[in-house]
Amino acid sequence: MPNPLFQSILGQPYAVSVLQTALDDGRLAGSYLFVGPDGVGKATTARQFANALCGAASEEDPLARAIDAGTSPDVRRVEPQGAGRMIRIGQLWPRDGDKDNPPDNAMLRDLAFEPIMGRKRVFILKDAEGLNESSGNSLLKTLEEPPPYAHFILTATSTAAVLPTIASRCQIVRFGVLPTADIEGALVERFNVAPAQARFLSVYSEGRLGRAVALARSPSLLAGRDLLLDFARDLVTAPPIKSFKLGEEFRKLAPKLRVMDEDVGEGGGGDGDDKPARASLLRALDLLATYYRDLLAIRLLGEKRAHPVNADRFMELAGAAERYVPAQLEEALALLLALRRAVERNANAQLAIEVLFTRLTTLTE
Numbered sequence: 432m433p434n435p436l437f438q439s440i441l442g443q444p445y446a447v448s449v450l451q452t453a454l455d456d457g458r459l460a461g462s463y464l465f466v467g468p469d470g471v472g473k474a475t476t477a478r479q480f481a482n483a484l485c486g487a488a489s490e491e492d493p494l495a496r497a498i499d500a501g502t503s504p505d506v507r508r509v510e511p512q513g514a515g516r517m518i519r520i521g522q523l524w525p526r527d528g529d530k531d532n533p534p535d536n537a538m539l540r541d542l543a544f545e546p547i548m549g550r551k552r553v554f555i556l557k558d559a560e561g562l563n564e565s566s567g568n569s570l571l572k573t574l575e576e577p578p579p580y581a582h583f584i585l586t587a588t589s590t591a592a593v594l595p596t597i598a599s600r601c602q603i604v605r606f607g608v609l610p611t612a613d614i615e616g617a618l619v620e621r622f623n624v625a626p627a628q629a630r631f632l633s634v635y636s637e638g639r640l641g642r643a644v645a646l647a648r649s650p651s652l653l654a655g656r657d658l659l660l661d662f663a664r665d666l667v668t669a670p671p672i673k674s675f676k677l678g679e680e681f682r683k684l685a686p687k688l689r690v691m692d693e694d695v696g697e698g699g700g701g702d703g704d705d706k707p708a709r710a711s712l713l714r715a716l717d718l719l720a721t722y723y724r725d726l727l728a729i730r731l732l733g734e735k736r737a738h739p740v741n742a743d744r745f746m747e748l749a750g751a752a753e754r755y756v757p758a759q760l761e762e763a764l765a766l767l768l769a770l771r772r773a774v775e776r777n778a779n780a781q782l783a784i785e786v787l788f789t790r791l792t793t794l795t796e
Contacts, residue, residue, distance in 0.1 A: 442609035467606025470639030485549030511561030608638025
């Protein structure tokens with residue numbers, strides 16, 4: 432019978448099946464490595480698996496409540512710190528004289544002690560890519576032969592990002608991106624997001640429910656989206672002579688999405704780092720692409736069959752779509768994709784944007 436704790440895990444039947452079978456058969460690995468893109472449920476699954484390992488019967492169980500609140504002495508967590516996003520030895524093992532990581536805060540300070548509240552002790556390492564050679568090596572024997580009452584759960588975006596010596600000592604459990612319909616339904620039913628916004632977020636989040644939820648809670652996202660879509664609406668009727676000015680306006684709009692990037696943990700580094708600006712520009716290009724994608728869908732499928740990403744602007748989209756033939760919209764999307772690739776390769780963004788808008792404003796001529 433499926434564990435009720437796993438009901439909150441959306442769109443990961445393979446991972447749930449692996450963990451449910453291990454619990455049912457009592458053949459639990461000492462160490463697990465959950466692998467998959469950010470925002471697809473690895474952290475939720477790690478928390479619920481820890482609840483199950485400790486003996487919680489449901490999310491209302493006092494054991495689960497303590498674990499979820501971070502107050503259980505049996506479940507401890509660690510994640511990368513600092514600008515380098517590293518997990519250091521002092522975060523794992525007590526070390527005298529480590530001012531950044533006091534010995535009492537070390538995750539494994541009481542590994543030798545059996546569980547206090549539940550059946551097991553669980554140690555969760557988020558973003559295990561942050562383990563460097565020294566901190567990773569300090570864990571090898573423990574991951575390979577943890578005490579019988581202890582289990583380790585590591586999460587990472589890929590096995591290639593983790594030290595091979597770490598990955599080889601863990602059972603790999605893979606997570607995939609979620610179907611758009613599942614994300615859309617979860618946003619509406621679980622998180623009370625308006626249907627039109629849920630439609631947009633489900634597509635824009637690229638199969639990552641966690642990212643969709645974070646964006647739904649970001650006040651800057653919808654404000655930035657509205658500005659970009661207003662810009663796209665005006666771009667449809669703009670004459671080629673305004674292409675240079677449009678490029679300037681677009682570059683000014685893009686940074687307004689930077690707060691959104693920080694809200695979902697996708698910002699860049701410190702002072703002088705152009706990663707946040709580049710990330711914001713990529714987000715702006717993605718939003719602009721959703722507009723042209725919607726126009727193409729309406730032209731190809733018709734107003735009744737098209738399901739635009741930006742459903743709350745349906746009438747505006749329907750009117751704009753009439754100004755194009757499908758080939759022109761396909762060209763627009765190809766141009767946006769090419770510019771996105773160029774920006775990712777650190778091309779001269781200003782020049783590339785000027786070329787883009789010169790071509791976009793001549794499509795309907």
